[in-house]
Amino acid sequence: MPAFGDDEEEDSSEAAQEVETKKPIRGQVQQATYRMVAQSFYPPMLHPIRVGIHRQVPWARFAVWTPGAVVVDGRPVCALKPQTVYNITPSGITELATGRSFPLARDRRTYITSPDFRVWTNNGWWRGCLEIVVVNGKLNVINLLDLEDYLLGCVPAEMPPSWHLEALKAQAVAARSYAWAHMGPSKSKWYKSTGYDLVPNVSDQMYKGLACEQPSTFRAVRETRGIVLKNSGQVKAGFYRATIGGSNKTSDENLNIRKHVVSNQKLETITGVSDILGVTVKQWHPNGFATAIQIMGRSGSKDVNGLVLSKMLGLTTAGILDVSEAGESWVFTCRGKGNGARGLSQHGANLLAKRGWRFDQILLQYYQDSSGKLQLDYLDRYRAESYAMPGN
Secondary structure (H helix, E strand, C coil): CCECCCCCCCCHHHHHHHHHHCHHHHHHHHHHHHHHHHCCCCCCCCCEEEEEEEEEECCEEEEECCCEEEEECCEEEEEECECCCEEEECCEEEECCCCCEEECCCCCCEEEECCCCEEEECCEEEECEEEEEEECCEEEEEEEEEHHHHHHHHHHHHCCCCCCHHHHHHHHHHHHHHHHCCCCCCCCCCHHHHCCCECCCCCCCCCCCHHHCCHHHHHHHHHCCCEEEEECCEECCCCEECCCCCCCCCCCCCCCEEEEEEEHHHHHHHHCCCCEEEEEEEEECCCCCEEEEEEEECCCEEEEEHHHHHHHHCCCCCCEEEEEEECCEEEEEEECCCCHHHCEEHHHHHHHHHCCCCHHHHHHHHHCCCCCCEEEEECCCCHHHCCCCCCC
């Protein structure tokens, strides 16, 4: 396979000079590329995701970190020098330092790749490889990589890496769920016309690549590997925003918490216990809501199921989080109805994490709806290699 821009014929003096100055580099490039032939041109991927880094541009620039190759139809067509800038147009690739070029067929997908799967374009380094698609005479430069590797550059772009680890884990699951729910021709709003699943900005999720990665968010992604939000067996898009309910970052609405005042008389009528003196949670579910509540009266007490009591009282949801006395009434604190398209409050998640909540509790706090069917589960092909879910 020729190195990038090799000429069929060269002047003897130029050839002699080439032996001295360029052949060692060229030989390294070819050797590395041949090693790639025996391996794979594409990064290891359980669930490939495509991110549109450049969209409908007349030209783009790219580079590879280590010696790489241009791949067309599953075979290398020319080698690439490491950390050398190239220009690509719909018709070909040019090495800017030398002006040498290589033509490309417009009707075929072209891949830019190297053995360590680090590529540069749009002034940033990215994991995976680049996929070049020509649409209407212009380029779409797509970052092709595994979903889990994508999250390494997405989570720290969406939430400060200095925040509590459990909040970062909640963010990782939300971002993974959002991405999965928008991957592929039938789910992506972009794919059919562009060939990519997501864009790297607020139209989908922020994604900043290798430079953005941090140890804390790397850990958050790896420790939640493959975990998504599911409702009735289907992955639920994990929408989220900075705050819910205005600028007050500690408001009950921001934490998706609601308070309901229930009179002593109503509680006595519903439970059949007279002269109530105490309402005590006897058993908490691992996800933070009451499963058994003791109603204590002057002459006797009664245990009731927390979920049943919630429905009898007509509370917002079945998740009773706390009960307190208020004069002749009782204040039941419970989860809100969920935030719909608003989803997770990032500031609220961090606050709850600081209060000792686990990431799964935080997620169920924000995404649970009145059906109670939302749960955390693994994507296919992760279950066998993953640890048990928290709270199980």
